[in-house]
Amino acid sequence: ETGVTQSPTHLIKTRGQQVTLRCSSQSGHNTVSWYQQALGQGPQFIFQYYREEENGRGNFPPRFSGLQFPNYSSELNVNALELDDSALYLCASSSGLAGIYEQYFGPGTRLTVT
């Protein structure tokens, strides 16, 4: 059984650019959630995708958007990058809605915005 994987591991972008982060969910999981973890803080919920539909969103602006594909992998897109977007981005997958089923976290993508 393959766990949750994320790519890339590290990324450096310039303010104003756009970035796409990718997440492959664990085998058999149909739900993916994305979290942003700034340095020294706990993870903050961005949004969740369940069976290719957005199913809940945290307090993040619309320039944070996502997709889930038929194989349940997911992308997080961030437009017009700001310095404060520098963080560890974590995705987590679960076998159903994340309020009911345990989530399993991927290794994360470290994004640095300069």
Added chain:
Amino acid sequence: ELKVEQNPLFLSMQEGKNYTIYCNYSTTSDRLYWYRQDPGKSLESLFVLLSNGAVKQEGRLMASLDTKARLSTLHITAAVHDLSATYFCAYYGGATNKLIFGTGTLLAVQP
């Protein structure tokens, strides 16, 4: 407001000592999670507490849940250096599907 407070935020302890990390959360929930995070790494699930009075133990760590008090504790027994990490508690507040995390407790175990 959905909130989780952990204390202490930083804990420096000597090997062999015992200590407890506290996690208070703001709204009703019947499940509480504890995670460990090493520097620059992802979250490792430690415990899932699913009901009032639940107690789980793994090695030197023991977690408990009191849903009436909205309090969970993570007790460390006879700490060793390998336990040095940041520990987070998290819960699903109300009828939401978002996991709400505490600020974390940075544990440093000194030899």
